[in-house]
Amino acid sequence: MPKINFRLDGSLHTVLMRRARGANLSMSSLIRHLLQQAVDERRRYVFSSQDEILATSIQILSILATSVGQQSPKALEQGMAQARTILAERGLLGGEDGQ
Known part of the structure; x- marks a missing residue:
């Protein structure tokens, strides 16, 4: 599986961490789901x-x-x-x- 590294500003990181905890997901798993949503042709909400x-x-x-x-x-x-x-x-x- 390819690996991607990138930087986030502090406020975005905080929001993503809250959402990940709220969905009982790791940060990596949440971001993978969000990226899948971004490329979903049907534009449905992943969650x-x-x-x-x-x-x-x-x-x-x-x-x-x-x-x-x-x-x-x-x-x-x-x-x-x-x-x-x-x-x-x-x-x-x-x-x-x-x-």
Whole structure:
């Protein structure tokens, strides 16, 4: 297998590392998938099944949060705070300060 070496700026490297960790892939594996996507004639998104799982998870969690919020607003508030902490630790919140 041929080997390619190249340099990335720090911010791009950080984003790619977050995405690789989020997809449970090595950096090399993520970049190989991204390159495959770039040359895919059908221009489909390589991780489409991940998006479908994410969309379903968001729908389920939205329904659950609505139910918990109606029964116990305090429990919902605590759960949301914990979720924000976990997402921030993994670099999954928007903005530079994680907000």
